[in-house]
Amino acid sequence: MGPDQSAQRSLFEDRPAWVDDDIRHGTVATVILPDGVDKPLDYLVPEPLVSSVEPGRRVRVPLGKANRLRLAYCVAVRSGELPQTPLKSVAGVEDDKPLLSRRMLELTEWMAERWLARRGEVLEAVLPSGVRMQRKVKVSPLLVATGLPGDRKLTPAQAKVLAAAAEPATADQLTRASGASRAVVTRLVKNGLLQEVGSVEARRAGASERPGISHDRPDHLSPAQADALAAITGPMRAGRHETILLFGVTGSGKTEVYLQAVEETISFGRQAIVLVPEISLTPQTCDRFRARFGTVAVLHSHLTPAERHAQWREIAAGRVNVVVGARSAIFAPAPRLGLIVIDEEHESSFKQATSPRYHARDVAEWIARAENVPLVLGSATPAIETFARCLAGEWRMCRLADRVGGSQLPGVLTVDLRDPTARARGAVSPRLAAGIRWALDAGGQVMLLLNRRGFATHVQCRACGHTMRCPQCEIAFTLHQPGNRGICHGCGLVVRLPPDCPECRAPGLAHRGTGTQRLEEQIRRTFPDAAVARMDTDTMRSRGSHEKTLDAFRDRHIDILVGTQMIAKGLDFPSVMLVGVVNADAALHLADFRAAERTCQLVTQVSGRSGRGQLGGRVVVQTSTPEHPAIRAAAVHDYEAFVRSELPIREALVYPPFGSIIRLVVRGLDEERVREWATHLTARLRAEAAACGAAEGQAAIRVLGPAPAPIPRLRERFRWHLQVLGPDGAILRGLVRRATAGLKTPPDLAWIVDVDPVDML
Ligand code: ADP
Ligand code: ZN
Secondary structure (H helix, E strand, O other), rough: OHHHOOOOOOOOOOHHHHHHOOEEEEEEEEEEEEOOOOOOEEEOOOOOOOOOOOOOEEEEEEEEOOOOEEEEHHHEEEEEOOOOOOOEEEEEEOOOOOOOOOHHHHHHHHHHHHOOHHHHHHHHHOOHHHHHOOOOOOOOEEEOOOOOOOOOOOOOOHHHHHOOOOEEHHHHHOOOOHHOOOHHHHHHHHOEEEEEEEEEEEEOOOOOOOOOOOOOOOOOHHHHHHHHHHHHHHHHHOOOEEEEEEEEEEOHHHHHHHHHHHHHHHHHEEEEEEEOOHHHHHHHHHHHHHHHOOEEEEEEEEEEEEEEEHHHHHHHOOOOEEEEHHHHHHHOOOOOOEEEEEEEOOHHEEOOOOEEEEEHHHHHHHHHHHHOEEEEEOOOOOOHHHHHHHHHOOOEEEEEEEEOOOOOOOOEEEOOOOHHHHOOOOOOOHHHHHHHHHHHOOOOOOEEEOOOOOOOOOEEOOOOOOOEEEEOOOEEEEOOOOOOOOEOOOOOOOOEEOOOOOOOEEEEEEEEEHHHHHHHHHHHHHHHOEEEEEEEEOOOOOOHHHHHHHHHHOOOOOEEEEOOOOHHHOOOOOOOEEEEEEEEHHOOOOOOOOHHHHHHHHHHHHOOOOOOOOOOOEEEEEOOOOHHHHHHHHHHHOHHHHHHHHHHHHHHHOOOEEEEEEEEEEEEOOOHHHHHHHHHHHHHHHHHHHHHHHHHHHOOOOEEEEEEEEEEEEOOEEEEEEEEEEEOHHHHHHHHHHHOOOOOOOOOEEEEEEEEOOOOO
């Protein structure tokens, strides 16, 4: 709120009666622009619009000297004395109903402060674009064959379509039934051979075409599950907010507890929001919710804006009891919210990577607190921040220590990659190969995890050591076969790699490092009798390909599944007897204070995939640092041991959860300019930190940098970053806000502020 704003406010306060003559009365709306001016602006509401201007609706207001009309969010309305300075008037009202409740408006105000985002940007982020565009719910015309071909010659495709159109059907249904293209249908309508005979509302958005896999509701919960459920339903019945963490290994029955907590919520006539990391990676979780509750709004990234709008309206009307979705589903407009669940709460996808850079866990906590409802977090490997809040007694932790049905956690064998015999035959050590053979011979399945896509991770000249790099990012090209293509994993640039070194002309370049593609090839060669498939973003480009591969794996058409961390998540396959982590170190040495945490989480999660059935299972972890606490803890399935070893390190460095971080990243084409601006920002932050340290006793505030970011160049732009660290997040935010207020960014540069970053690269 700007200073002139508060000056206007004070004019509404009591005044002595004798000035009454001068005073005009009226209604004033405060609005926020989606972009441009960040300050709230006041407008007079003309008499005819008074009944329709209200907070949460959008209005059209004149802006600037030219009085160009702009769409803006009305966030407050008040009546009373008008300020003496003249106000412009609201020109019109856009929405016939508020798009945002008062609670959502409050939330956006809080979010803007919490993540140093522009309020307008936050308002845009919490509303799906289909809602903002008022996309009409789609209707599809019903078509039927008119039976008028006469002596016209039909192509085979046309004949098939007309046969399918004996009964009224939508164009989609016709193309699906006949295999013909959309153009054939359109042509037949033009020729009068198909006729429109009405319309149907397009398929209920998000309604799944996958048949639900029936998961029976168990008769009894285990004692640990019953305790966890009681920890949720207790506060729920009392109308009290509480955050409950279900800390349990994969297969310990967490999802069953969520399901029963949701049942309870619905029995109170209330709604539940369930957040999952990424819908396409968690089809089984979605299926279980669908199978149990029937109408479930599944908000996934493949929905069209119109479909999202339709879902949003169903939820807002209270016709849907359960909402399952990724990060942004937290903004589902549930009027009778009774429960929020976040599954796999440690996943970094819950933080938005573009502004507003919010974290869904924090947003969920704010909402749950405001609505007095429980927030349930679940994970086998909770974020250290979450764990710490439980240890501090702020949140409640419920442990689900054992797997349901008593199946044992698999034995974990670590293979030391420093031992030359381990590397003698490519990326798969003899012990891993023996493990694969053991599982296959016993009739089991195998999952192999390698967090690097492509064939070779870099291409290097044997003679001079020159490495092929992306000219835009300076990231080493990953070799993709076939075609000898170099693909930059930073910007996506694709080039054909030369046969000879461009530097020294020596022939033949070496393909170094193994990616999933090469691993797949090695595995096929070593196990010719096994059916092998690969799952990574290269093979999973088309819609539904995840589901197809996972279904094939479940149906045992695939013996060995090779993939990136995609395969590590939320999948429950009883026949997996061996899980191999091909290189556990890949993530361990990144310039990120969470590198060890991520590695421990990944190895623990993927290990949980093995031995879930009767046959038992094993895990083989290949690593060059078997003694690292993250690897050691994962090897004995003791995530908590890792947390306890990691907490003192974080404390010593005042890293989260013992402090906050705000990261600034500057980008631009000219490295010198980028460096200058980063230096300028750093100086302003240091000066502010010094003032702050003196005023607030915050001696522990540190400004680190400026320095080239760990990824120093991306999409041609150079990247420099700096970090502000300190024990108190609110003080840091105030500091950054003051230090950057009124800064005019040079047009050739861009910079962002990331509060509590999860991506440090
Ligand atoms: P998690 O979410 O922790 O991985 P799940 O809830 O998926 O665990 O449970 C693992 C398996 O055990 C699932 O197949 C589930 O249907 C089953 N299960 C869960 N709770 C029970 C129970 N109380 N009795 C019998 N089977 C159960
Ligand atoms: Zn690049």
